[in-house]
Amino acid sequence: MSRDNEIATYVSDETKAELDRRAEVEGISRSQYLNDLIHREFQRDEQERAASELRAEQRIRALMNEAADEIRQASEEMREMNAKAGAYAAANFELLKRDHTDGVRRDALETGSRRLRQDLDDTHADLDGVAENADADRESSGSDDDESLVDELRGEE
Numbered sequence: 001m002s003r004d005n006e007i008a009t010y011v012s013d014e015t016k017a018e019l020d021r022r023a024e025v026e027g028i029s030r031s032q033y034l035n036d037l038i039h040r041e042f043q044r045d046e047q048e049r050a051a052s053e054l055r056a057e058q059r060i061r062a063l064m065n066e067a068a069d070e071i072r073q074a075s076e077e078m079r080e081m082n083a084k085a086g087a088y089a090a091a092n093f094e095l096l097k098r099d100h101t102d103g104v105r106r107d108a109l110e111t112g113s114r115r116l117r118q119d120l121d122d123t124h125a126d127l128d129g130v131a132e133n134a135d136a137d138r139e140s141s142g143s144d145d146d147e148s149l150v151d152e153l154r155g156e157e
Contacts, residue, residue: 003031091108092108
């Protein structure tokens with residue numbers, strides 16, 4: 001690349017002396033030293049710009065991955081809630097269409113309400129509590145329909 005254009009600038013005596021010293025150390029003229037210095041600065045600016053763009057791109061990707069994970073988690077939670085709500089509605093329908101004792105109805109409604117707030121993994125533990133209460137009510141009332149309701153809530157037929 002040819003160097004046909006002249007640029008004039010004013011510097012202090014100390015700066016001029018330092019430029020001359022550095023050019024001498026490198027074995028080149030002051031003009032060549034300044035030319036090289038300017039090109040190195042241009043390259044550094046370009047590298048910083050590219051690095052900044054890369055960091056921004058990496059941050060955007062990280063944010064997108066984080067958002068995608070949060071969306072997946074939220075959709076899974078929504079699926080679980082919908083499954084619980086469906087099970088609760090079905091249990092309410094079965095509860096209302098059969099002749100059960102008030103205790104069994106109350107326990108089933110309370111269990112359904114808890115199921116809407118808990119993870120599906122906790123459901124069997126809740127149903128065990130309903131089964132115990134239903135057993136006690138069945139013993140006092142002699143109704144076999146109560147046992148089939150508890151079995152249906154558990155998914156057993």
